[in-house]
Amino acid sequence: MRVVSLVPSLTEAVAVTLPGVLVGATDWCTHPADLAVARIGGTKNPDVPAIVALRPDLVVANEEENRPADLAALRAAGIEVLVTEVRELPQAVRELGRVLRACGAAGRPGWLDEAEAAWAELPVPGRRSTAVVPIWRRPWMVLGRDTFAGDLLARLGVDNLYAGHAERYPRIPLDELRAREPDVVVLPDEPYRFTVDDGPECFDSPSALVSGRHLTWYGPSLTEAAAVLGGVLSRAAGER
Known part of the structure; x- marks a missing residue:
């Protein structure tokens, strides 16, 4: 083969x-x-x-x-x-x-x-958090409806504020993203390689830098993604 x-x-x-x-x-x-x-x-x-x-x-x-x-x-x-x-x-x-x-x-x-x-053995979240999840900058684009990454976050107790948007990857002005006041801003390192400077520089909310491989890949990385993402998101939530 x-x-x-x-x-x-x-x-x-x-x-x-x-x-x-x-x-x-x-x-x-x-x-x-x-x-x-x-x-x-x-x-x-x-x-x-x-x-x-x-x-x-x-x-x-x-x-x-x-x-x-x-x-x-x-x-x-x-x-x-x-x-x-x-x-x-x-x-x-x-x-x-x-x-x-x-x-x-x-x-x-x-x-x-x-x-x-x-993923089946995840604990029930004690308190759900809200998030925006940028995937690009200039223009700012975020996760919208019906995405694999959004589903993983929801299973970890983090609700994407744009999950109900008509588009799957909408362009949203930065001022509007800030105004939504998410509990956390999830910044993956792909397709755009976000860094710590894209968090505090642009948002008042705590930011969580995550591996795109753990957030968006569906393969062997799923064996560790729940634990890795859960840890990063929990630390960000603790900054609130």
């Missing part, structure tokens, strides 16, 4: 579960750190001829991260493309199982059981 992955989360999941199956991945696929495969460009601008030249049996992709035109070009070249959709944790678990089976896994990997258990 020869697989090319166009999604960092799926790259890590396939590489950890089925070593040697991956033959290509994007430049943004940083885990596992020792992954040695052909690099085929970014998630939004993959090198389609380079992918075709790798002769993959399957390309795994995501409806949000990858462009329909690129996936159509791969299919037109006779390559099978599996496209995932992930908006919440249970869906992520199902989609990971589907991808791994398509890549040749005989059964469900242990890490996926561990991830599901880690």
